[in-house]
Each structure stands twice: as structure tokens, then as C-alpha cells.
Amino acid sequence: MPQPAWAQIENPLPPLAIADEEQLSRIETTAFRVLEELGLEFQNEAALEILARHGADVDRASGMVRFDRGLVREWVAKAPASFRIHARNPQRNLEIGGNRIACGPVSSAPNVADLDRGRRPGTFADQCDLIRLHQSLNCLHLSGGMPVEALDLPAATRHLDFYRAQLTLADRAFIARGIGRQRIVDAVEMVAIARGVDRERMLGEPSLLSVININSPRRVDREMIGGLMAMVENGQPPIVTPFTLAGAMSPITIPGALAQQTAEALGVIAFAQMVRPGAPVVFGAYTSNVDMKTGAPAFGTPEYVRATIVGGQMARRWKLPYRSSNATSANFVEAQATWESLMSLWAALMSHANIIHHATGWMEGGLTASFEKSILDAELIDMMRAWLTPFTVDDDTLAFEALRDVAPGGHFFGTAHTLARFEHAFYRPLIGEVRNYEAWREAGSQTSAQRANALWKRMLEAYVEPAPDPAAREALDAYVARRKREPDAAAA
Amino acid sequence: MPQPAWAQIENPLPPLAIADEEQLSRIETTAFRVLEELGLEFQNEAALEILARHGADVDRASGMVRFDRGLVREWVAKAPASFRIHARNPQRNLEIGGNRIACGPVSSAPNVADLDRGRRPGTFADQCDLIRLHQSLNCLHLSGGMPVEALDLPAATRHLDFYRAQLTLADRAFIARGIGRQRIVDAVEMVAIARGVDRERMLGEPSLLSVININSPRRVDREMIGGLMAMVENGQPPIVTPFTLAGAMSPITIPGALAQQTAEALGVIAFAQMVRPGAPVVFGAYTSNVDMKTGAPAFGTPEYVRATIVGGQMARRWKLPYRSSNATSANFVEAQATWESLMSLWAALMSHANIIHHATGWMEGGLTASFEKSILDAELIDMMRAWLTPFTVDDDTLAFEALRDVAPGGHFFGTAHTLARFEHAFYRPLIGEVRNYEAWREAGSQTSAQRANALWKRMLEAYVEPAPDPAAREALDAYVARRKREPDAAAA
Numbered sequence: 001m002p003q004p005a006w007a008q009i010e011n012p013l014p015p016l017a018i019a020d021e022e023q024l025s026r027i028e029t030t031a032f033r034v035l036e037e038l039g040l041e042f043q044n045e046a047a048l049e050i051l052a053r054h055g056a057d058v059d060r061a062s063g064m065v066r067f068d069r070g071l072v073r074e075w076v077a078k079a080p081a082s083f084r085i086h087a088r089n090p091q092r093n094l095e096i097g098g099n100r101i102a103c104g105p106v107s108s109a110p111n112v113a114d115l116d117r118g119r120r121p122g123t124f125a126d127q128c129d130l131i132r133l134h135q136s137l138n139c140l141h142l143s144g145g146m147p148v149e150a151l152d153l154p155a156a157t158r159h160l161d162f163y164r165a166q167l168t169l170a171d172r173a174f175i176a177r178g179i180g181r182q183r184i185v186d187a188v189e190m191v192a193i194a195r196g197v198d199r200e201r202m203l204g205e206p207s208l209l210s211v212i213n214i215n216s217p218r219r220v221d222r223e224m225i226g227g228l229m230a231m232v233e234n235g236q237p238p239i240v241t242p243f244t245l246a247g248a249m250s251p252i253t254i255p256g257a258l259a260q261q262t263a264e265a266l267g268v269i270a271f272a273q274m275v276r277p278g279a280p281v282v283f284g285a286y287t288s289n290v291d292m293k294t295g296a297p298a299f300g301t302p303e304y305v306r307a308t309i310v311g312g313q314m315a316r317r318w319k320l321p322y323r324s325s326n327a328t329s330a331n332f333v334e335a336q337a338t339w340e341s342l343m344s345l346w347a348a349l350m351s352h353a354n355i356i357h358h359a360t361g362w363m364e365g366g367l368t369a370s371f372e373k374s375i376l377d378a379e380l381i382d383m384m385r386a387w388l389t390p391f392t393v394d395d396d397t398l399a400f401e402a403l404r405d406v407a408p409g410g411h412f413f414g415t416a417h418t419l420a421r422f423e424h425a426f427y428r429p430l431i432g433e434v435r436n437y438e439a440w441r442e443a444g445s446q447t448s449a450q451r452a453n454a455l456w457k458r459m460l461e462a463y464v465e466p467a468p469d470p471a472a473r474e475a476l477d478a479y480v481a482r483r484k485r486e487p488d489a490a491a492a
Numbered sequence: 493m494p495q496p497a498w499a500q501i502e503n504p505l506p507p508l509a510i511a512d513e514e515q516l517s518r519i520e521t522t523a524f525r526v527l528e529e530l531g532l533e534f535q536n537e538a539a540l541e542i543l544a545r546h547g548a549d550v551d552r553a554s555g556m557v558r559f560d561r562g563l564v565r566e567w568v569a570k571a572p573a574s575f576r577i578h579a580r581n582p583q584r585n586l587e588i589g590g591n592r593i594a595c596g597p598v599s600s601a602p603n604v605a606d607l608d609r610g611r612r613p614g615t616f617a618d619q620c621d622l623i624r625l626h627q628s629l630n631c632l633h634l635s636g637g638m639p640v641e642a643l644d645l646p647a648a649t650r651h652l653d654f655y656r657a658q659l660t661l662a663d664r665a666f667i668a669r670g671i672g673r674q675r676i677v678d679a680v681e682m683v684a685i686a687r688g689v690d691r692e693r694m695l696g697e698p699s700l701l702s703v704i705n706i707n708s709p710r711r712v713d714r715e716m717i718g719g720l721m722a723m724v725e726n727g728q729p730p731i732v733t734p735f736t737l738a739g740a741m742s743p744i745t746i747p748g749a750l751a752q753q754t755a756e757a758l759g760v761i762a763f764a765q766m767v768r769p770g771a772p773v774v775f776g777a778y779t780s781n782v783d784m785k786t787g788a789p790a791f792g793t794p795e796y797v798r799a800t801i802v803g804g805q806m807a808r809r810w811k812l813p814y815r816s817s818n819a820t821s822a823n824f825v826e827a828q829a830t831w832e833s834l835m836s837l838w839a840a841l842m843s844h845a846n847i848i849h850h851a852t853g854w855m856e857g858g859l860t861a862s863f864e865k866s867i868l869d870a871e872l873i874d875m876m877r878a879w880l881t882p883f884t885v886d887d888d889t890l891a892f893e894a895l896r897d898v899a900p901g902g903h904f905f906g907t908a909h910t911l912a913r914f915e916h917a918f919y920r921p922l923i924g925e926v927r928n929y930e931a932w933r934e935a936g937s938q939t940s941a942q943r944a945n946a947l948w949k950r951m952l953e954a955y956v957e958p959a960p961d962p963a964a965r966e967a968l969d970a971y972v973a974r975r976k977r978e979p980d981a982a983a984a
Contacts, residue, residue, distance in 0.1 A: 013508065023885040030890045041900035064900075119929065219900040248903055252910045252917045255884075256891030291926035292914040295905070298926065302878035302919045310883070331929045335868055335940035338830040340924075343875065346838050364929055376827055383835065386794035391802070392747075393515035398522045399748030408533035408556075408711040411740055413787070418744045422784040425744045427794040432832075434783035434790065437611065437823045437856055448827035 001459060002428045003378065006138040008094055009101035009385055016350040019310045023255075024317060027310070030259035031266065032069040039066040040218045040267045044225035047271065054274040067267055075270035075277075081319045082354075083237065083280040085142075086207045088194050089171035089466065094141050096237070096282065096354050097321040103359035103381060104175055105134045107145020107211070109369035113332075115453045119368055122148030124158070126369075128165050129460060130361070133374055135170040136459040139381040140360060142209070143174035147361065148369040159183045160190075160480045167194040168473055171466040175357075178210035178238065181226035186483060188234045193475045203235040206280050211357065212238040214264045216249040232272045232279045239323045239355065240268045241284025245297050246307075248290045254307050257287050261307075262314050269320070282355060283320040285311035288327065297365040299327035300340025305347040312351025324353035326377055329365040333372045333449040337363065341373075342380055349384060356381075375452035379430045386427040431455060493951065494920045495870065498630040500586055501593035501877055508842035511802045515747075516809060519802070522751035523758065524561040531558040532710045532759045536717035539763065546766040559759055567762035567769075573811045574846075575729065575772040577634075578699045580686050581663035581958065586633050588729070588774065588846050589813040595851035595873060596667055597626045599637020599703070601861035605824075607945045611860055614640030616650070618861075620657050621952060622853070625866055627662040628951040631873040632852060634701070635666040639853065640861040651675045652682075652972045659686040660965055663958040667849075670702035670730065673718035678975060680726045685967045695727040698772050703849065704730040706756045708741040724764045724771045731815045731847065732760045733776025737789050738799075740782045746799050749779050753799075754806050761812070774847060775812040777803035780819065789857040791819035792832025797839040804843025816845035818869060821857040825864045825941040829855065833865075834872055841876060848873075867944035871922045878919040923947060 019027070041063045042048055048065065052058040054075070057066040082097020094102045112126040113119040130147035134140050146162045153161055159177045166174045167190060176187035191207045192199055212228045215221050220228075231238045242264035244250040250257035269281050287307035291298045298304070308324050315322035324347065328340035348356050358366070359381060361374035402417035412418050431451035433440055440446070511519070533555045534540055540557065544550040546567070549558040574589020586594045604618040605611040622639035626632050638654045645653055651669045658666045659682060668679035683699045684691055704720045707713050712720075723730045734756035736742040742749035761773050779799035783790045790796070800816050807814035816839065820832035840848045850858070851873060853866035894909035904910050923943035925932055932938070 012510070014506075016505065018504070018883050019885065023883065026885050026890060030892055030895075033892060034895055038896055215901055217895070217898050217900060217902060217904075247910060247914065247917065248905060251891035251894045251904055251907075252913050253889035253891050255886075255889040256894060256909075259890055259892075260895055289918045292918065294926050294928070294931075296926060296928050298918070302875050305875075305879045306883060329926075331925060331932045332937075334826050335830040336924055338827040339834055339872060339875075342831055342834045342838075346834075367929065380831060383794050383797075383831075387797045391510050391515065391798060393511065393518050394747075397745040397747040398518060398751055399743035399745050400522055400525060400751075402743045402748060403522075403526055403709070403752055404530055406709055408709060409707055410709060412709075412743055413740060415743075417748075418739060421744050422739065425739065426781045426784065426790070432828055433823060434786050434788060434821075436786070436788050437859065439786075440823045445824075 001462065002430055003138045004382055004385060008141055009388065011099045011101055011349060011352055012388060012390070013349060015312060015316060015352040016309050017313055018306060019313055024313055027255055027259050027314065028262060031262035034259060034263035035067040035072060035267050036069060038218065039064040040220060040264065042220050042225060043222045047225045047229070050274050051271060067270060072266050072270045075273040076266055076318055078273045078277045079269060079281050079320055080278065082321060083206055085173045085209065086195065086205045087171060087173040088167060092172045094173060099352070100354060101356060102141035102354065103139055103356045104142030105140055105144050105374065106147050106358050106361035106369040107175055109148045109362070109366060110151065111368040112148045113363065113368050114371040115449060121151045122369065123152045124150035124161060127162060128169060130369060131165055131169045132460055132463045133371065133456055134360070135172070135466065136463050137360060137374070137378050139378045139385065141172065143170040143172045145175040145211070146177060157484050160186060160483055163187055163190045164476050164480050167191065167476060169465060174208055176208050176210045178212050178224065178227035178231070180223045181230040184210060184227045184230035188236060190476055190479060193479060194472050196472065206235060206237050208236050210236065210238055211284065212240050212268070214242040214268060216243040216264060217260060218264065220268060228268070228272060229275055232275045235279065237280035237282055238272065239282040239284045239357070240265050240272070241286050241323065244287045246287065246289040246303060247292055248295065250287070254303055258307060258310055258314070261285060261287050261311065266318070281320065282323045283315040283318065284323040286325065287311060297329055299329045299365060300343040305343055308347035309351045312353060316352065321354040322352065323355040323357055324348040324351060325358045326356055326360070326362060327358060328363060331364055333370060333376055333452065337373060338376065341377060345380055345384060371456045372449045372452040375431060375455050376448060379432065382430065383427060493954065494922055495630045496874055496877060500633055501880065503591045503593055503841060503844055504880060504882070505841060507804060507808060507844040508801050509805055510798060511805055516805055519747055519751050519806065520754060520809070523754035524564070526751060526755035527559040527564060527759050528561060530710065531556040532712060532756060534712050534717060535714045539717045539721070542766050543763060559762060564758050564762045567765040568758055568810055570765045570769045571761060571773050571812055572770065574813060575698055577665045577701065578687065578697045579663060579665040580659060584664045586665060591844070592846060593848060594633035594846065595631055595848045596634030597632055597636050597866065598639050598850050598853035598861040599667055601640045601854070601858060602643065603860040604640045605855065605860050606863040607941060613643045614861065615644045616642035616653060619654060620661060622861060623657055623661045624952055624955045625863065625948055626852070627664070627958065628955050629852060629866070629870050631870045631877065633664065635662040635664045637667040638669060649976050652678060652975055655679055655682045656968050656972050659683065659968060660960070661957060666700055668700045668702045670704050670716065670719035670723070672715045673722040676702060676719045676722035680728060682968060682971060685971060686964050688964065698727060698729050700728050702728065702730055703776065704732050704760070706734040706760060708735040708756060709752060710756065712760060720760070720764060721767055724767045727771065729772035729774055730764065731774040731776045731849070732757050732764070733778050733815065736779045738779065738781040738795060739784055740787065742779070746779070746795055750799060750802055750806070753777060753779050753803065758810070773812065774815045775807040775810065776815040778817065779803060789821055791821045791857060792835040797835055800839035801843045804845060808844065813846040814844065815847040815849055816840040816843060817850045818848055818852070818854060819850060820855060823856055825862060825868055825944065829865060830868065833869060837872055837876060863948045864941045864944035867923060867947050868940060871924065874922065875919060
């Protein structure tokens with residue numbers, strides 16, 4: 001396979017700022033006003049109890065919680081600026097924060113698509129194939145997030161099958177299902193089994209992530225709070241992500257949507273710190289716009305780029321790790337999916353995102369996980385990784401002798417300097433066509449999607465289960481079997 | 493047509509640096525060594541005469557010219573950091589330099605392509621249609637560069653037909669054919685006629701550009717020198733562009749290729765200043781790599797991104813306007829063409845390019861001008877323009893009242909704040925699909941290229957010749973008729 005070796009990405013670029021200090025401060029002040037004057041609704045009694053105990057202004061009847069800005073500052077400041085995630089394979093451990101980037105694949109899509117079988121509801125077999133493909137892609141640092149829903153399995157227990165698949169088919173840390181307390185408890189138990197560590201050690205060694213979405217505007221629902229509390233109590237980092245689509249769940253103006261995103265993220269992060277001071281958390285950003293004609297979410301747009309970059313400025317202001325995405329609303333793998341994804345990826349890089357969620361395979365605003373898009377995205381990410389590696393200027397790369405030895409109008413193909421380097425000098429594309437028009441036509445005029453189709457199949461054929469551990473496998477099987485026998489297995 | 497209004501782009505981003513001061517200095521020092529120890533070959537007696545007179549070390553027999561770094565510094569310093577280009581329509585005048593960006597379309601392709609007629613050798617009719625399309629695109633600040641060769645016209649005089657088409661079908665400043673002195677003299681004469689100014693005034697009012705390519709490595713051919721001298725003598729700015737493809741015409745290592753690009757550009761720019769001190773010039777960059785399996789040029793690659801950004805650092809170091817490109821080697825309009833172009837455009841922005849040449853429609857490393865790619869590129873450029881416009885944070889955009897008026901879990905679709913802004917709040921795509929999967933399928937599952945196909949046809953139907961001037965037209969006709977009667981009309 002032509003891909004570069006697995007390694008976490010170091011981002012050497014200076015973070016880009018498009019809002020100045022005063023603008024950022026005004027967005028933050030509006031976020032404080034949202035928290036102080038309007039409040040967030042927490043649909044969970046236990047959460048209200050904790051919030052009241054720590055000095056938030058709680059209205060038990062409505063569930064509305066108002067946070068003084070001093071309270072927010074005090075509690076959010078307890079969150080660490082970076083932390084380590086421990087994978088089943090310690091060589092896949094990740095640093096989350098600073099200049100590091102970790103990419104995770106598509107998560108939570110109801111549909112799956114490929115060129116051979118078309119677009120269809122996801123199954124457990126698709127989910128497993130996607131996990132295998134993700135494990136095979138060196139650009140991915142995290143495994144899913146349930147990459148596609150296994151709609152052929154019972155809803156209440158399909159997270160157990162997903163966790164077991166994730167913990168046997170892949171060796172990377174993964175993103176658990178954050179909806180409801182029990183699903184997180186199951187994830188923590190099963191990751192502990194797979195890592196061969198006890199719950200006490202898990203408390204000090206974050207080993208999984210979970211996206212905690214806010215039902216924007218200003219509502220945190222019972223199930224999400226359950227999942228969040230279980231994550232934090234167990235020392236596992238939630239990615240707190242408001243669902244702020246400008247024009248629908250947020251004001252139509254990006255500064256307003258960002259004020260809301262900031263308020264919602266900071267309010268929930270402050271709550272997380274009240275549950276467990278010093279708990280690792282991630283500031284999640286998802287702000288984009290909807291198309292105002294159709295009401296459909298749009299991604300990779302100019303508004304999305306801006307929101308991502310200013311969101312990153314805000315996360316850095318609060319010294320929190322930052323999550324962005326590789327997002328597109330395109331319906332199939334071609335030009336639009338490419339430009340929306342590449343705009344998203346550049347914005348993630350320039351905003352110094354620490355986690356790029358949905359980095360491969362995400363289509364249609366999250367409705368579909370695509371096999372071919374996974375390969376296309378791997379190409380885009382690998383190109384980014386390539387140009388972000390350190391730039392080396394020395395006698396060898398300056399090549400004065402080669403410059404001297406080639407006469408005016410000559411060429412460098414045959415020089416010793418070229419011959420010694422030609423195999424590894426340049427990035428080698430995964431699916432990019434390097435033949436000219438005539439040769440490409442003669443070879444069948446393949447599209448990038450067709451080339452991606454051939455590559456993911458080769459990757460699945462070459463896939464080998466990483467470090468199978470029969471004892472852990474048996475223990476996971478036993479855990480899943482026991483839990484499936486319990487009534488209401490996914491109860492929050 | 494859904495496109496934003498015509499306006500030159502202001503680039504508010506800080507220029508990106510990926511080479512540090514020491515690295516940049518080492519590249520520059522290697523460039524000086526190339527100029528001092530190896531030299532550039534000038535295949536033109538008149539040029540050698542001028543170079544010798546100004547203190548360069550000239551070997552008349554071989555045409556090799558060696559430049560002391562002090563001499564290069566002295567002469568290049570005379571070039572202005574920015575200048576104005578005067579268009580036929582004064583509202584299309586452009587500033588070249590500083591934070592301004594001017595985009596020009598595809599130039600010099602031998603083939604033309606569209607979905608209906610396929611890929612085929614260019615004709616004068618295609619050339620005129622492309623000029624009309626470029627005139628219709630608000631993202632373009634310059635007209636061509638002969639957008640496609642008119643292979644159905646005699647080679648010696650087809651530049652005359654091109655200039656006349658350009659000066660009647662479009663109202664923007666354009667890029668003339670830089671090969672040979674006579675072609676530039678014709679351009680200057682004809683632009684003067686179209687603008688209704690005399691040659692003396694043209695001298696102080698740059699009104700056309702021309703790309704002067706160096707036959708890398710280290711050769712400047714007779715025809716290009718003829719064109720360059722004619723440009724400079726007439727006060728018109730050449731875009732001095734080495735043809736430095738790493739692994740072929742340059743060392744396989746990017747720092748070496750950049751040292752060569754720097755040496756070639758600075759040597760020729762120093763010569764231009766000897767011809768006419770203070771002459772406006774542009775530092776042109778084109779450094780990319782070839783695919784080492786096929787030998788074919790590759791564009792929009794990680795190596796291209798790096799070379800473009802460091803090239804921009806070098807141009808700023810020398811206080812010269814900088815030219816980059818929107819480049820791709822892809823064979824048709826789909827994913828690969830999109831990612832290569834978007835990587836090129838981001839690199840151009842981050843490197844603070846002042847001219848983006850081939851900004852629309854360029855395919856296959858320059859072998860084909862594509863109608864559909866023109867529209868795709870317009871979409872990409874318009875998205876960039878949109879997110880680069882000033883970010884406004886005020887009470888209106890912070891939208892606290894809207895945030896207050898929508899209850900938790902509610903939506904903003906119906907608020908007064910949304911209703912007042914929904915039409916112009918967001919970037920409106922030219923061809924991006926905003927419908928969901930089902931609606932898109934029902935409407936025929938169109939590709940971006942198909943949508944682009946429909947749009948360029950609508951644009952050509954809606955095209956109107958800008959400010960026709962019968963007297964200027966007559967004078968241009970007379971000029972062309974007279975010149976076509978002359979023997980050897982294009983003689984250098």
C-alpha cells in the first residue's frame with residue numbers, strides 16, 4: 001500500500017487569527033450574557049443538584065441554569081490544556097492538545113455507500129468492514145465512533161457489538177457512544193478489559209473519547225448528561241460539541257452562532273469540572289450554516305471556514321484542546337465532496353484543531369459513511385501530513401553540485417542526485433492519477449472514486465487483525481453475553 | 493447569475509512562513525552561487541551587450557552571464573514593490589502588489605474541452621467563447637493569456653486576432669503573448685488604440701502583462717528575451733517565471749529547485765532593470781515536481797504547496813509582487829482536479845500571491861482549457877473571496893436579542909433577525925448542490941461538471957459585449973489588416 005507510515009501529526013503552522021482581540025472579546029462577552037441572563041437547560045436532576053451545590057443559579061422547575069462568568073472562569077480553568085489518550089496498542093497512544101492533531105473516522109452515519117452496492121442502511125457487517133478499513137489507514141489516529149449504525153442489530157445492545165468489534169478489529173483508542181450513562185459504563189468496562197487494566201487505573205489514563213452534543217439552542221438533554229457524567233466520573237474525556245448551525249439552531253450571523261457555541265461549550269465544560277475537577281475535556285466546534293432555500297445543513301462553506309478558525313481562537317483563549325471536523329454535505333464522491341472536505345481540512349489545520357472528527361468517509365452532512373470517500377479523504381490528509389513535515393534545507397537538499405552539473409537547457413533526470421532520491425523524493429498519491437490524458441484514456445478513463453473503490457478492496461483483502469488476544473476476546477465475549485441478558489441493557 | 497460582484501481581492505491573512513530566516517538565507521545564498529559561479533545563458537546579442545555594459549561578467553561565445561550578488565541586489569532593488577495596471581475599462585484597473593490579489597484565467601492551452609464536444613484542438617471560436625466566459629466571471633480580474641491556441645489560424649499572425657478579440661470582447665487588462673519582440677509591440681500598439689492613449693502615456697501606465705518563461709535550467713531564449721525587452725522598454729510588466737519542475741528541469745529536492753527559481757528570476761529581473769531602471773516586474777513562481785514514474789508534471793502536490801509558500805517568502809524578501817497559479821495535472825473535471833486546484837489556491841493565498849495565473853479553467857498541466865473547470869474554479873475562488881471579506885462583530889451580528897427570543901431546543905428559522913437576513917447571509921454556491929440525497933437523485937443525480945456545463949452555457953447566452961467602441965474597433969481592424977499584409981508578421 002502506498003501510504004506513509006502511521007504517526008500523529010505535528011502542526012508547525014502558526015494558528016491563524018481572523019478575529020482580532022476586541023472581536024473575540026465581544027463574542028466571549030455575548031457568551032457570558034447568554035450564560036448569565038438566559039441560561040442553559042439541563043434536563044437531568046442529578047446535574048441540577050451538582051450545579052446548585054457549586055453556586056450556579058438553578059431553577060429546578062424549568063431546569064434552567066444560569067452561570068456567573070466568574071463561576072465559569074473558575075471551573076473551566078481546572079480543565080487541562082492537553083492530555084494523553086491510551087490505546088489498546090500503546091504505540092497508538094495520542095497526545096490531545098498543543099500542536100498535535102489526531103484524526104478519527106466517520107461516526108454515527110445511518111447509511112453506508114460504495115460504488116458496488118450503492119447507498120443503503122448500515123449493517124453490522126458494514127460497520128466491521130469500516131473498522132477494518134480505518135485500522136488499515138495510517139492517516140487515522142483514532143478508530144470510530146460507530147462508523148455506521150448497525151441497523152440489523154437491536155438498538156438497545158448494538159453498542160456492545162460495536163465496542164467488541166472495535167476492541168478486537170482495531171488497536172487504536174476510539175470514540176464511544178455518548179448517549180446515556182450505561183453505554184459509557186459499558187465502554188469503560190470493555191476498554192479496561194481489552195487494555196488489561198483495572199477501573200482505578202483507567203481513572204488516571206484516559207482511554208476513550210465520546211462526543212457529547214448539546215441540543216442547541218441551550219438544551220442539554222437527559223441522555224447526553226448521563227453519558228457526560230459517566231465519562232467524567234471515570235476520567236474519560238468528553239468532546240463537548242454544541243450543534244450550532246447558523247440560521248437553524250443558531251442565529252444566522254456567524255458571530256452570534258459562535259457566541260452561542262462558546263456559551264454552550266463553556267457552560268457544559270464548567271459542569272464537567274464540577275463533577276470532577278481537572279477532568280480532561282475537549283472544546284468541540286461544529287458551527288456551520290444551513291442553506292436558507294432548503295433548510296439543509298451546509299458544510300465546508302466560507303461560513304464554516306470562518307467559524308472553524310474563530311472557534312479555534314476561542315478554544316486557545318480558554319486553553320482547551322479543540323475539535324473540528326472534515327465535513328461535507330455532498331451526496332456522492334466527486335468535485336463537491338472534495339472541495340467541501342478540503343476547505344474543512346484546511347480550516348482545521350489553520351485553526352489548530354487537535355482532533356479532526358469525521359476525518360474520513362463522512363458524507364451528506366453525516367447521513368452516509370462512504371468507503372470511497374474514506375480513501376479520498378485519506379489522500380487529502382496524507383497530502384497535508386506531507387507538506388507539514390519539517391522543511392529541511394541543507395547542502396544535500398540545496399543540491400548545488402546537481403545545479404552545477406546540468407548544462408543550461410539540460411535536465412536533471414539522470415543526475416546522481418536525482419537517481420539517489422527518485423523513489424522517495426515526493427509524496428506518492430493513493431489514488432491521484434499520474435498518467436497523461438492519452439494513457440489515462442487507454443487505461444479506461446477511471447474516476448478518482450473508481451480508483452478509491454479498487455484501493456479499499458485491496459486494503460480489506462490485506463487487512464490482518466492486530467495482535468489478537470484470545471483471553472481478552474473471551475472476557476469481552478462474556479461481558480457482552482452477560483449484558484445482553486440484562487433487561488433494558490442500555491438504560492441511562 | 494448567482495456570483496458575487498466584481499472586486500479585486502484583499503488578502504487580510506498574515507503571509508505564511510514555513511522556511512525560517514536561516515533556511516531562506518541559505519536558499520538565497522545558493523541562488524547567488526548559481527548566478528556568480530554558474531551563470532545564466534542569454535541567447536540574445538543585444539541582451540549580452542546591455543549586460544556587459546552594466547557590469548555583468550559576459551562570455552559572448554557561450555552567451556553565459558555571471559552576476560555578482562552585489563550587482564543583483566543593486567539592480568533588483570530598482571523594481572517597484574507594487575504598481576497599477578490600467579484596463580480598457582478604468583473600473584477594472586488593478587493594483588499589483590501588497591495585499592492585493594488579481595486572478596487571471598487559463599492561458600496558452602493547445603486543447604479545449606467541454607462535456608458536449610469532448611477534448612479537441614483549440615480554435616479561434618473556442619478562444620472567443622472562453623474570452624466571453626472570462627469576461628462574465630466576476631472572480632477574474634485579468635483576461636487571458638490566449639486562453640486556448642487558435643490552431644485554425646496561421647501561427648504567425650494569430651496573436652493579432654487574439655488581441656483584437658481580447659480588446660473588443662473583454663474590458664479587462666490582459667496577458668499578451670510574450671514570445672518574440674514583435675508580438676509584444678503589436679500588443680502595446682493595440683492596447684494603446686483600445687484605451688485611446690498614446691505610446692508615451694502607455695510608458696507610464698502599465699496596461700498589459702506578459703509571462704516571460706525561462707527555459708530552465710539557466711537558459712533564457714532569444715524569443716523570450718525579445719518579448720521581455722519589448723515589454724520593459726514600453727513600461728509594461730513582465731511576469732518572470734522560471735520553469736522549475738523538480739526532478740526534471742530542477743534538482744529533485746525542493747530547496748534546490750527554489751534556489752534555481754530564485755537565481756533565474758533575480759538574474760532576469762536584474763537584466764530587466766538594466767534595460768529600464770524602475771520597470772515594473774513580477775516575480776513568477778511555478779516550481780512543482782514531476783511524477784518520477786512517468787516523468788509527467790504534477791501540480792497541487794504537497795511539494796507544490798511548499799514551493800509556493802517558500803517562493804512567496806522569497807518574493808517578499810526582495811519586495812517584488814509575486815505570481816502563483818491554480819494548477820492541476822488532472823485529466824478531467826472531478827475529485828482530483830478539485831483537490832489539486834484547491835491545494836494550489838490555498839497555497840497561493842497563504843503565500844500572498846499577487847497574481848494567480850491560470851486561476852480558472854486550466855487542466856492537464858496546461859494542455860487543456862476546460863469550460864466546466866472554469867466554472868468549478870470560479871466556485872473555489874468565490875468561496876475564498878467570501879471568507880476573506882472583513883469579519884464584522886457588532887451588536888447586529890452578535891444577535892443577543894435573537895438568542896434571547898428562541899427558547900431552549902427551539903429554532904431560529906422564523907425570528908425577525910433571520911428573516912431580515914436570510915437572502916444574503918451566506919455565500920450562495922454557483923454549482924454546489926444544496927439539495928439532499930433524495931431530491932438530488934430525483935432531479936437526475938447531476939455531477940458538479942454537469943451543473944458547470946449548464947452554467948457556462950447560460951453565461952455565454954447572457955454575455956453582452958462591454959462598451960463597444962466602433963471607432964476603436966475600426967482602428968484595431970485597420971491595424972490587424974495592415975500587419976497581416978506585412979511579410980513575416982511575427983518576426984522577433
